[in-house]
Every structure is written in C-alpha cells, then in structure tokens.
Amino acid sequence: MSTSASPQHRPLRADAERNRRRLLRAAREVFAARGLDVALDDVARHAGVGVGTVYRRFANREELVEAVLDEGVRQVAEIAKDALTDDDPWEAFERFFLEATAMLAEDRGLREILLLGGHGTGAALETAQALLTPRVDALIERAQRSGQLRDDLEPIDFPMIQLMLGAASERSRDVEPGQWRRYAGLLLDGLRTRRDGPTALGTPALTGNEFYRSMTGHANESAR
Template sequence: MSGTPERPLRADAARNRARLLDTATEVFATRGIGVPTEEIARAAGVGVGTLFRHFPTKEALLEAVLVRKLETIAVRAAQLPAETAPAEAFFDCLRLVVEQSAGKTEFAQALAAAGVDAHATLREATTAIRARLSELLAGAQRAGAVRPELGPPELIALLIGTTTAMEHLGDDASARERVFAVLFDGLRPPGGIRA
C-alpha cells in the first residue's frame, strides 16, 4: 500500500462501473452466476476491457455485486424506522433481507471455491444489517408485535432458514407469500399487534 489516497473515478468511469454492477446484478439473478463476463459487458454496453479495468476477475465482479446487495439492504433497513411504525418496520425489514439475500449462498460458494473469503469482505455490511435487525426487533417487541423471548441469534437463524427455503421455491410468488405468513405469524405473540 502506497499510503496515497485512492483517486475518485472519473464521472464516465463511475457510470460504467455502476452500469456494470446493475447489469451483473440483473444477469446473475435471472440467469445464474455462470454467465460469462463477456456477456455481462455486452449487456452493459461496454467492452470487456472496461469490465476488467473495474473488476479484474469474475470473482471480483461477484464480490462487488454481493457487497452492493448487502449495502443496499443496510441502507434501506436504516430508513425503515423513520417511515413506519415499529412493527411494520420490523416485518418490512425481514421481508427485505429475505428477498434481497436470494442467491447469496451461490455467490459465497463460488467465491470460496476461488479462494476468496466472502465473510471477511461482507463483515462490515453484515454487521450493520444485524445491528439494525436487533434495533428493529427491540422496537417491535416494545410495541407488543413480536414475542418477547425472541433474541437476535434466533432471529438470524430464522432468516437464514427462510432464505434457504425461498431459494427452493423459485419463482412461486404465492408459495413465497405463504412462507412469509407462517414466519410472521410465528414471530407474533398470541394476540400480538399485526403489521
């Protein structure tokens, strides 16, 4: 490390990087992570050289997409308490985490196979999301909308299980809604507040 600060990207380079991330996110979500980088570059309307200037390897692109997804979750989760009541904010955040985490396991496995420690890369965003979930859980419990005995470790375990279950359901929207209904009903105390 040289000790000199990293120079910000030029405006056109920043736009290209953002477009590549947007395109890669969409392509990976719809077609899987096996799509060649050349196809992603073509879909983004840039040359493959531009893609590799921003992301020297496919793993670097996968990592950037995954980090961006988690950062997006963290930002949105931070906004929820100001927009809705505690119970609604909590349940909206759970839905957000589950929906946005789709495919995370596939990404993490591909990165691990390439020798990339995805957990280290994602630690900051994951920590922010867990902190926000803990705050939202406490607020929903104070409002009487969530079982008081539920703690953050159990909540994280439920989210991991639900995310995995959703991956098995694929695109069956009605089945996904039934899973959310079961999860949400199980989190509420008998006679608790509905969000």
C-alpha cells in the same frame, strides 16, 4: 512535490465511469438471476462489452463481486434503518422482515453472500456485520419489549429464517416467484404474540402439480 492524484485514486473519465456503472448493473442482474458462480464472460456479454473492458475496470472476478454485493448489503442496511423510524415496534419489525425477504428472494447472489458466505467477499460481510447487525438487533429488541414479538426469538434466528424462505423462493421461483410470501405470513404469525387472528397470507398455496414441477425442476437443474 506533485499534488496530482495517484492513478489508483484519480477520478475516472465520464465514459469510463459510465462503463463501470454499466458493468456493475449487468453483474448485479446476472448474479441476482444465477448466483455468484458465473464467469466474467457472461457478465461482459450481458453488459454488451468485451471481457477486456471488465478487466480494465476490475482487477479480477472477486473485485467485481465485492463491488456488486457491497451495494446490495448497503441497501438491506438502509431498509433496516428506515424501518427503525416506524413508531410501532411490530410494524417496524414486520416491514423490515418483508422488505428484506423480498430483496433476498429476488437476488440470488445477495442471498448467497449474506446467508451462506464465501466467494471471497469478506469486505461485504464485514459491512453487513457493521451495518446490519445492530439495526436488526434493535428491531427485534423493540418488538420484544413492546410484547408483540415472542421473547424467545434470538437475533441469530433471523438469518436461519431467511435461509428457509430463500429455499422456498429458489424452489418455486420458476413456477410462482411470489410463493415465499405465503410462508413469510405463516412465519410472522408464529413470531407474533397476538389475539386478533392470523395474518392474511400473501398468495395461495401451490397446487399439487405446481409443487411437483417446482421439486422436479430443481432436482433436474441440480443434476446438470
């Protein structure tokens, strides 16, 4: 009986693996900037290869999206795991809250799959549920037991809060990419039980003109 690896599981040649990693990096950048509804031609162009190279490495668009988003989901899960090593329950919760929000604010594709679902990425969502849910639940439970996090916060509130912050990020990203930090500070103050005053907000509020540009720019883009 032959012991050689099957074609599906045979390790890629070094140049083929480099091309695969190059495509994944390009896809991650394109999905982060534009979301998941982009053509493979756009990914290939960003990677500097022909679209045929994409299809040689990935059977279809869904397989490429799955590979890219699985990597992102695992990174968010690792943030939660690292936060759980913090001895202070509130600092652990706050650390994960801000680091996860920063990642989702900068990565539109990851935000779409984690918070909105769809796009044929069932495996990525299963990974998110298996890795993220128990860790986020533990972060919330620890902070509540310590009396630092309001006890009426439910784990399901977390993705809803991220949806709000994601909307703020999407609206203001072309005017002030870090604007979400202001609202994250406001939300954290609302979530924490504290007596020592409010958290310093990470960035000033938009001016009236900046707010108008954010709103009208998004509306014009949506109408295209």
